[in-house]
Every structure is written in C-alpha cells, then in structure tokens.
Amino acid sequence: xxxDFASVFDNTDALLVGAAGTLRIFAICLVLGLSLGLxxxxxxxxxxxxxxxxxxxxxxxxRNTPVLVQILWFYFALPILLPFQISPLVAASLGISLNSAxxxxxxxxxxxxxxxxxxxxxxxxxxxxxxxxxRRIILPQALKRMLPALxxxxxxxxxxxxxxxxxxxxxxxxxxxLIASLNYNPIEAYTAVAVIFFVFLWPLVQFxxxxxxxxxxxx
Amino acid sequence: MxxxxxxxxxxxxxxxxxxxxxxxxRVTGTALVFGVALGLGLALLRLSPRRFLSWxxxxxxxxFRTTPPLVQLFWFFFALPILVGIEMTPFVAxxxxxxxxxxxxFxxxxxxxxxxxxxxxxxxxxxxxxxxxxxxRRIILPQAVKRMIPAFMERAIExxxxxxxxxxxxxxxxxxxxxxxxxxxxxPLETYTVVALIYFVVIFLASQVARxxxxxxxxxxxxxxx
Numbered sequence: 001x002x003x004d005f006a007s008v009f010d011n012t013d014a015l016l017v018g019a020a021g022t023l024r025i026f027a028i029c030l031v032l033g034l035s036l037g038l039x040x041x042x043x044x045x046x047x048x049x050x051x052x053x054x055x056x057x058x059x060x061x062x063r064n065t066p067v068l069v070q071i072l073w074f075y076f077a078l079p080i081l082l083p084f085q086i087s088p089l090v091a092a093s094l095g096i097s098l099n100s101a102x103x104x105x106x107x108x109x110x111x112x113x114x115x116x117x118x119x120x121x122x123x124x125x126x127x128x129x130x131x132x133x134x135r136r137i138i139l140p141q142a143l144k145r146m147l148p149a150l151x152x153x154x155x156x157x158x159x160x161x162x163x164x165x166x167x168x169x170x171x172x173x174x175x176x177x178l179i180a181s182l183n184y185n186p187i188e189a190y191t192a193v194a195v196i197f198f199v200f201l202w203p204l205v206q207f208x209x210x211x212x213x214x215x216x217x218x219x
Numbered sequence: 220m221x222x223x224x225x226x227x228x229x230x231x232x233x234x235x236x237x238x239x240x241x242x243x244x245r246v247t248g249t250a251l252v253f254g255v256a257l258g259l260g261l262a263l264l265r266l267s268p269r270r271f272l273s274w275x276x277x278x279x280x281x282x283f284r285t286t287p288p289l290v291q292l293f294w295f296f297f298a299l300p301i302l303v304g305i306e307m308t309p310f311v312a313x314x315x316x317x318x319x320x321x322x323x324x325f326x327x328x329x330x331x332x333x334x335x336x337x338x339x340x341x342x343x344x345x346x347x348x349x350x351x352x353x354x355x356r357r358i359i360l361p362q363a364v365k366r367m368i369p370a371f372m373e374r375a376i377e378x379x380x381x382x383x384x385x386x387x388x389x390x391x392x393x394x395x396x397x398x399x400x401x402x403x404x405x406x407p408l409e410t411y412t413v414v415a416l417i418y419f420v421v422i423f424l425a426s427q428v429a430r431x432x433x434x435x436x437x438x439x440x441x442x443x444x445x
Contacts, residue, residue: 064422066380068387069394069415076407081222159287166387173290186297194290201285 007183008192011175018175019196025161025171028093030154033100040101041108042134055105062102068163071095075167092164096157104153111146112138148215151208158201172196228404229413232396239396240417246310246382246392250317251375257318258325263355265330276326283323289384292316296388309390313382321378328370332363368436372429376422383418393417 008015043055062070075091086094115138123133165174176193180186229236264276283291296312299305336359344354386394397414401407 060423061419064426065415065418066383066394066422068383069397069411069418072394072397073411073415076401077411078408080408155285162287162289163384165289173287173293176290176293180297187302190290190294190298194286194294197286197290198282202281205281205285 003188004185005188005192007185008179008188011179011183014175014179015172015192015196017170018172021164021169021171021174022158022161022200025089025093025096025164025169026158028089029096029100029157029161032093032097033157034104034150034153036097036101037104038108040105041112044105044109045112058098059102059105062099063106067095067099067160068166070099071163071167088164088167088169091167092161092169096160096163099160100153100157103156104150107146107149107153108142111142111149114145115142145215145219148208148211151204151211155201155204155208158204159197162197222408224409225406226409226413228406229400229409232400232404235396235400236393236414236417239391239393240421242390243379243382243392243394246313246317246385246390247375247379249314250321250378250382253314253318254321254378255325255371257322259329261322261326262329262333265326266333279319280323280326283320284327288316288320288381289387291320292384292388309385309388312388313385313390317378317381317385320381321374324374324377325371328367328374329363331370332367333359335366336363365436369429369433372425372432376425376429379422379425380418 040055040058043051044059046052046055071092071094074094075086075088078091079086112134119137119141120133123137128136161171162173164171165177168174172193176189180189183189261276261280264272265280267273267276292312295316296307296309299312300307333355340358340362341354344358349357382392383394385392386398389395391399393414397410401410404410
C-alpha cells in the first residue's frame, strides 16, 4: 500500500469550499447556541414558574437526546408541519444550536449560582435592580469562571458540525466523502480531513487547557 | 392545513424499533467495556514517568479528543480496511471507533481521579513496603474510582448518544431503524418523533440514575472529580 496524497491536493478547491462550510455552520451555531443558552440559563434561574418550567423541559429534552436525531428530525420531520422546505444548513444549525443552548444553559446556571449571595446583596444595597445587578455585577464575575467550560462547548460545536454531512450539507467531511468516491482514495481523503480538523481544533483545545490552569491558579 | 398525525404505521414496525434499540445497546455496551479498560491503560501510561510510555499515550488521547467522532468512524470504516487489508463490518468499525474515542475521555477521568488522591496515601503505601503497582491497585484506585463515578457515568451517557453516528455507515441501530421505517411508511414526522422519544426515555432514565448515585456519593462525603 502506497500513500498518495497528490489526488487530495488536486482537490484543494473542494476542501476549501468544505472548510468554508464548516466555519460558516460553526459560527452560526456558536453565536445562536451560546446566546440562546444564556437566555435559557437565566430562565432556569427564574422564580416565575411559567419561565422556569419550559426552560427546564427544553434543557432536559435537548440534553437527553442525541444531536444527530435532532438534526434528522428538523430535516425530515419538521418540514411536514411547515408550508416550506428546510435546507440542510438550517436543519443542522437548528439541531446543533438548540443542543448547544441546552448544554450551555447549564454552564451559565452553574456559573451564576457560584457567585456568593453577598455580591447580590451589595448590588441591591447600592440600589441596583435585578437586571442591573445581573448585568454589571454577577455576569462579569461568573463569565470568568464559565470561560473554560464555554470554550469546551465551542470545541464540541466544531466537532458536531460534521453531523451536518448526514443531511448532505457541504462541509469538510462531506467534501472528503466526495473526494474519496471520485478518486477511490479513502485513506488519503479521510486522513486529510482528520488532519485538517486536528489543525483547526488543537489550538482551541490548548487554549481551553490554558484557561483551566489559569482559573485553578486564580481561585 | 392541519396535518393528520397517524402513529399506527410506526407502531406496526415496533419489532424493527426494538431490534434497533437492542443493537444500540449492544454497541454502547461493547464500546463501554473496551473503552473503560483501554481508558485505564491509557491513563496509567500517561501518568508514567517514562517518556516513551507517556508521550504515545498522550498523543492518542489528544488526537481522539480533538477530532470529530464521525471523521474517526469514517476513517476506521473506509480507510483502515484498505490500509491493513481486512474486512470491516459496520459494527466492528463502530465498536473500535467508539471504544478508542471514549477511552481517551475515560483516560482523562481516570487521570484526574488518580491525581486527586493525596500524596500521603502513596507515601503510606510505600512505608508499609508496597511496590508502585500494589499501591496503585490496593490503595489508590479503590479510592479514586469512587470519586470518578459521576464523571464516568456522564461519559457513558455521552457514549450512548455518540453511537447514533453508526447509523451513517448503515449499522441497524435505533436511528437507522428510523430511517428505514420513515422511508417505508412515508411517515417521517411520526417515526422520528417516536425514535427521539425512545432515546429521550432511555437516556433520561440513565441520567436520573447517575444523579441519584451522585447525590448518594455526595452524602457519604466524597468529593467528585470532573
């Protein structure tokens, strides 16, 4: 068996298109997932049960089902209830974003709860309303503690983006499949895709280790 | 336009769903057994003071934690068989991929657990004449394992969710059964909804068990390691 990466390099254009697709869905899901997660996390923290219960149901449902099932549900099942089709990008983004929202909601909740009640009391004593105290006092401190966990979420989102290939969204793995089937070179094609993912993710992983170490040192 | 829900075509295919769930549990169980054993091995190698042992273990752990599991699965299913000239069934490819993938996560759980045990425990074991492996087996691991249980169960649940990827290489797991039934009955909405609920029930129950065990451990005064 001789390795021959020339057939992969000949298809650099296809891989670049795939990388762009991966980065696009990663960016969409990162922004939607983490911001929606904050809303849901605050919702779970709420004392109003009309907010608290739906937020809890949402989190439990999306944490306890596989993300691939969610993506396929949005792609194959949801359009039946809607008057329009759903594109692979939209279906995969919905699945991954909602799943990430549920997981990051728990990170936000844990982070907010980890701030001592004295901080709340102090903010109240200065005359801040709940929203002001949350925005100016609690979240800035909590965010620092949550940063390592949120970075890990980002890494998970990047890895999950490959699942979009199951609904034929054009991303790196999908392009790897295409190259492998056109050139009969699955070894080189899939190795190249694995290496590209490693190159993208390794710096992020190192960054998360750095954040964890720094947090441990500071606390 | 109000859609008429009809679950009867899906329920008529209940045997396929049951078979799919059994296969899902089979992959999960296989990968769990091999993943835990391999994870312990990797953790011990990584903690070794000898670099020619700790570096390769660290490399395997980092590579499998840092690349997407679906890419790994495709590599083991489409690339490896050609490379080494063997036949690979979807089940074997999935079992191998998920075993190594979960092992690299279990390895970090084991490592954190072992490192969380105070130095004094090692010193005490040495003082009564135990060798390194005796101390590890009799003193350190029994204490560490108890602390690792919550993180360990969390990973096992993650593993079960990851096994759905095996449907993409046509192994007849629960998700694959959903694909089949939805194509056969033209009822994707009902089929995928039912399958999502089955996954939810199984995984939610597993999560609740994990939560109970964690509460009990917390009450018995053991700190947990994540």
